[in-house]
Amino acid sequence: MKRILNYIFKHKWLLAIPTFSMLLVIVVCLFEPYVQKLFIDKVITGGERTLIPYLIGGIIVINIIKAVFGYIKEYLFDLLSAKVTKDLKEDLFGHIQKLPFGYFDKMNTGELMSRIGEDVENIWRAIGFGLRLFVENSLYFVFSSVILLYLDWKLALACIIIMLPIAYIAIKLESKIVDSYEKISDQNAVINTTAQENISGVRLVKAFGREKHEILKFLKMNRKNFKLNMEQAKITADYFPPIELLTNISLVIMIALGGILVINKEITLGTLVAFSGYIWNLIWPMRMLGWLINIIAQNNASANKIFKIMDIEPAIKDSSDSVTLPKISGNIDFKDVSFKYGEEEVLNNINLKIPAGSTVAIMGTTGSGKTSIINLLGRYYDVSKGKVLIDGIDVKNIKLNDLRSNIAIVPQDVFLFSDTIEENIRFGNRNASDEQIIEAANLACASRFISKLPEGYSTIIGERGLGLSGGQKQRISIARALVRRAPIIILDDATSALDMETEFQLLKNLNSLNDKSTVFIIAHRISAVKNADIILFLDNGEIVEKGTHDELITLKGKYYEIYKEQFKDFETITQEVIA
Template identity: 45%
Template sequence: MDIIKRIFNYSKRHRGKALFAIFCLILNIGINLTTPRISKIIVDDVIKGGMRDLLLPLLLILFAAGLVKSIIIYLRGLYFEKFSQDTLYELRNDMYSHLQGLPYSYYDKNRVGELMSRMTGDLEGIRNFLAIGISTLLENGIYLIGTTATLLILNFKLGIATMAVTPFIAYLAYRFNKVVRPIFTDIREQHAVLNTAAQENITGVRVVKAFAREEYEIEKFERENYKNKQKNIVASRAWAKYFPLMDFLSSICLVVVIWYGGSLVARGQATVGDIVAFNAYLWMLIMPMRLLGWMINLTAQATTSGQRVFEVLDTGSSIKEKDNPYIPDQYRGEVVFSHVNFSYRKQAVLKDIDFVAPAGSTIAIMGETGSGKTSLINLIGRFYDTCSGQVMVDGINVRNWSLRDLRSQIGIIMQETFLFSDTIEGNIQFGNPDASKEEIIRAAQIADAHDFIMEMPQGYDTIIGERGMGLSGGQKQRIAIARAIVKNPKILIMDDCTSAVDMETEYEIQKALKTVMDNRTTFIIAHRVSSVKNADTILFLEEGRIVERGDHDSLMAQRGRYYEMVRQQYKDLDSPEFKGQVI
């Protein structure tokens, strides 16, 4: 109930529209409840009573009522829709801008599909409730009370008799809803399973074919496909069981009106007009009963949906700007880590990280998968917050910086390349909206991407799909590099960003990057010794700790882990031709 209240609270600003719609709704019901009585007068007084001159005025009243009703129905529907769309529009935008403010840790935890379903399916659940649910609930509630009262006033005995069956209809509707809900959940789940089965088969087609497992895959899919069929059949069986029965019970109401009503007419305890009016009222009585289950369901759905939507909106961002954030006049690019500890999901990831990266220097970070390299560089742009210790950029703790200013000075090339469905030019320009065409081309040249881009049918205007469909891993990485270069940041961070390009290309890229690395502080995460050899400082991480530091020569002299790794990587080159030249 709290959730429903909160949904209402959210729509407060558009309450005027809702109230107007409700006003129309009540008017509409009022007309509906009156017109059968006019029909009764026509039957009893005009036809049976012979007061013919009343006919035309009465018919005109009926016609006018119909006309007014039409307008009211239209306004009612329109304003409920406007009310719900306005509320939804705000809710949707609020959710989106809230999501934009949530930190990396949130996106680590929540899958995109899950967030999508909250922003589409759950919002739809709320929309249904606002646009249809409220009006149906009110309408049927009022009808139920209004019709019951009218029928009892019109003819008490007949009223009681007619209504005798209706609770059973309500019960059936309620039962149906209860029975069918788990079935629908079941169907949805099975549908997801089926979806996954097909998807894995398609994305894994190379493995399937390589192992000649087509038959096995067909059997696997057939099993899920069959289950999907069966579950759908179960649902329609429930439908077949309840709905025709409800129709049948409704028809009993009419039988009561005909037979019992008829006997009352015969005894003079009712008029034919009563019968006509009852006939007209019947649907207003039966409808609310039939819709009972549906309305319960709609409300329940809105509650669950609301819960999931508000869960997103209530997630506070752990990374907040100070009230008066630091906005510098000039950026230098110096980065200092001072006794930084960082834990993630209760696991210590970085321990006592302490180093100084002077402006313009190059820092290489090495270490095994999971040793904390990516976490370390993510602290610089304050994508996560430290647990203790300080990360300082240009001598100011990143917590005191304006986030936007801080990040505008950092260019990150991430390990996992993400490109948008846009032209190549648009993707590179994402790094700097003000970049000119020349700057974009220059950046692409540095990233060794210009040539392959020019080979594409539409060059820089080629649209690349979601996640850069149609490009090889190496090509995607090179576009991502160009995107970072065009930003022209003071601090450049490269997180293993040339893993998918071959050695020769990597060599080209690095040669070119050298020219742009001047006056920038550069962080390089890499596994190949060749990529890190020329760094001013190499930090060797192991289980979150810096275990070795220094430049290439001093680390080689230490004969520690770095030395071992270099030997391991270079042993292949240990051919008689070049012996002794290496290292």
């Protein structure tokens, strides 16, 4: 709660005005029963009719103040809670953006969505209603108790004592309800993850006819959520009735004992009527205590989940002596680089020297560490041992923003946003002109199919590129990288869905660029890598072969075996023609 209060106190004036309005409303509300007492004792019983205009005027003024400042209080407290949750969402989202790849390897999307959505909304409800009502009701309870003791201490004590057990019940309720909401919050995240995965993969589910299985899986998760909510409801049901009973007993005591005191002329009728008004300022806070504890418990559970994420220190961040490097040449050195993913060694003793402007192709078996090499280059992960140098500077000593702004990557798993083709390409460079976008699309061999679409570059594509073929999605993704005009370009199996003719033209376009970038190509096809300046073949995290296409063919190693397999039909045809 302390950290939530820090967010609240950032908006001091927005807190001060509704707080003043709340105090003013409380004060005038506390005057109202006393005015009623004066009306009964002075006017009705005492016959002082000259007081009628003043007392009625006083009641009118009290209600006008309650209406005006009550509106200010409600609106500004809502505005305050909205601003706090806005700040919290922005900070949480911004912090998530700083977390490294390794964090997302272990975290479900659905759980993060629960934290940004449902848990932040719980905090909004706590600030807008729960916390404010808790303070308001506490003030009503304290001030009304003082006034009741002033009016008649015996009657006041009789009513207040009966309410003391409610405080004990509230403490017991809070200890149980917090744990319950923690479990509900966790289960909501599980449900969100299940639903998100199913909806994202609905085509696969339908293709394999697994609808019934997915429905049953969701029902199982939802049944557990229902069970947890019923446990929470039982806790509430166990504690709310005693609170209602005790507050009603207090009301009965006030009527019975107060009536006796009026008959015995120990208090006036007006005092009893005023007592009745003030006693409700005790009863309502007590009745709402359980509900307020529910809201505050939800807030605490949600806040713990949110700040647990925000307390994660990004493993990859700028070092204290990091240097600014707005533009790089593209000279790259891997010196004795090893990398572990968890306990598993992925790369072992990698040594590479790549001149700027070179094209480097990386081949190898699945899981040999091809993608890991380029992940280390952009510091998406950090090396376990050794150094990765760009232009002679360790990447750990380059500001992350500078480093990554000089790298354009086409990932293996193509991701396109639900937006226009133009905006998907412009994502690579927010300052790109329309001409630069068209040029990038031309280089990526995408302009022809884009121009045939009904709305061309303004065509809105579905989620993750729904409606486009695999090759079309890859070409848009490549255009997005090329529009960045980065000195380092990484194509991670980026041409696997392209036909060989388009792939050849694309690679030819890359080689024809005037400002030649250092290009990394990860591929499984010889046709994609044979013209590279340096070809690496990885096996079990080690470079087992390195050279040009002709050198590796002469070596007759693993690269040659793949070449023979992929070009055996071509060689057979060639031999038949020669014969």
